[in-house]
Amino acid sequence: MDLKVGKNQISFKSNGDKIIGWLFCPPDFDKSETYPAISIAGPMGTVKEQAGGKFAEKMSLKGFVTIVFDFRTQGESEGEPKNYENPFNKGDDIQNAISYLCTLDNVDNDRIATLGICAGGTYTMHGTISDRRVKAFASVNPYFSMREYAGYNPMVTEEARNTMIDISNKDRQRYYETGISETTNILMPAFQDLKNMPVPVGDLEDISDYFYERVSKSWPNYNSKNASMSYETLLKSHALDLAKDLSIPYLGVVGSEAITRPFTERFYAEIKHENKEIKVIDGARHVQTYDKDEYVNQIVDHLTNFYLENI
Numbered sequence: 001m002d003l004k005v006g007k008n009q010i011s012f013k014s015n016g017d018k019i020i021g022w023l024f025c026p027p028d029f030d031k032s033e034t035y036p037a038i039s040i041a042g043p044m045g046t047v048k049e050q051a052g053g054k055f056a057e058k059m060s061l062k063g064f065v066t067i068v069f070d071f072r073t074q075g076e077s078e079g080e081p082k083n084y085e086n087p088f089n090k091g092d093d094i095q096n097a098i099s100y101l102c103t104l105d106n107v108d109n110d111r112i113a114t115l116g117i118c119a120g121g122t123y124t125m126h127g128t129i130s131d132r133r134v135k136a137f138a139s140v141n142p143y144f145s146m147r148e149y150a151g152y153n154p155m156v157t158e159e160a161r162n163t164m165i166d167i168s169n170k171d172r173q174r175y176y177e178t179g180i181s182e183t184t185n186i187l188m189p190a191f192q193d194l195k196n197m198p199v200p201v202g203d204l205e206d207i208s209d210y211f212y213e214r215v216s217k218s219w220p221n222y223n224s225k226n227a228s229m230s231y232e233t234l235l236k237s238h239a240l241d242l243a244k245d246l247s248i249p250y251l252g253v254v255g256s257e258a259i260t261r262p263f264t265e266r267f268y269a270e271i272k273h274e275n276k277e278i279k280v281i282d283g284a285r286h287v288q289t290y291d292k293d294e295y296v297n298q299i300v301d302h303l304t305n306f307y308l309e310n311i
Contacts, residue, residue: 003106005029007057010067012100014093020076021069021097022048024060025106036111036311037065039097039127041120043290044143045085045211047075047222051117051290055140055303058296059115062304065107067097071123075221081181083223085230087119087146087237091126098133111135111311115303117290118260119143125239129246136310138251138303141286144243144263150234164231171228183225203259206287243270249310250276253299255284275310 001010008023026035038059042052048068056068071090072079079089094114101107113136116124121142128134143149151161167184175181211224240263250271252264268278279302284295 001104003029003031003104006060010069010100012069012096014072014096015089017072017078019069019072019078019093019096020048021067022053022056024056024066024068026060026063026065028063029106031106034106034108035063035065036113036307037067037101037107038113038115038307039094039101039124040066040068040115041071041090041094041117041123041127042068043118043120044146045074045083045222045224045226047219049075049219049221052120054291054296055115055117055300058300059303062300064307065101065104067101069093069097070221073227080179081175081227081229083183083225083230084181084227084233086233087122087126087239088233090123091128094124094127095131098127098131102133109133113137113307113311115139116142118286119146119149121263122146122237122239125242125246126237128248129242134248136249136251136307137246138253138306139264139267140253140299141255141258141260141289142252142263142267143260144239144267146234146237146239148238150231165235168229168231168233172232175227175229181227181229184228184231185224185226200259202257202285203287206285210287210290240266240270243267244272246271247273248275249306251302251306252276252278253281253289253302254278255281255286255289255295257284258286258289260286277306 010023040052040056047070052068056066060066070077073084102109114124115138117140121139254261254264289295
């Protein structure tokens with residue numbers, strides 16, 4: 001591929017489906033040179049135009065080749081049913097993105113790393129844990145347990161969980177018989193409206209703004225839906241179990257006020273080696289680290305130092 005400085009539109013295959021993404025090259029990009037590369041995964045249900053793309057562009061300015069893409073079933077990429085949230089499939093997509101990177105003349109195949117943001121931390125662990133091509137892994141406010149996020153946290157009662165499992169099972173059967181999947185709200189399937197979510201007011205405002213209010217004007221490629229059959233799949237994914245097997249360097253960046261901070265701390269505690277670190281961004285809530293420059297720029301500096309030291 002004939003790459004150029006900045007954003008390049010790319011595509012690759014993942015288990016038979018066409019994936020659409022962006023590949024960013026550094027400002028001093030030289031076609032005769034090779035560069036370290038980072039595969040970046042954003043929050044649940046999001047597309048490349050959102051947090052993943054912002055980090056990809058900013059990390060490329062630090063001298064890395066970066067790749068970000070719409071996962072299968074989402075955005076511009078192929079895959080059915082649309083908006084099917086499957087962390088294991090997304091792990092495969094990340095590994096296939098790494099395979100794509102390894103075909104590029106300007107990528108140093110011995111200097112490839114991964115980054116996961118929010119649920120992207122789980123996807124990236126599924127894709128990284130058994131892939132020795134990856135030399136370092138970092139996360140930003142990760143949800144390392146989609147099982148806990150979707151089914152076993154204070155926001156979800158036992159009644160709501162059982163209801164969602166029933167809906168998911170029925171949708172899977174519907175899709176098997178008809179090829180049609182219904183959709184549910186991406187973040188609050190157990191609630192009638194957003195205000196019922198038992199989270200702090202600041203986080204509620206952040207969630208409402210990022211996942212709902214800004215959608216049509218900022219990210220027309222994104223929608224706030226999941227295929228209903230996603231729910232039972234989310235309950236199977238608990239990436240915290242994988243931490244003990246992580247053999248490569250790890251950096252966890254967390255907001256001091258992030259509701260997800262405990263996931264990084266639990267993940268960190270389970271890693272057996274000592275090449276691990278947590279960096280705290282003072283004052284930052286969870287969603288604020290997606291695209292608020294005063295926090296993102298700090299995170300990018302921490303990530304840059306980490307990757308330069310470890311890949």
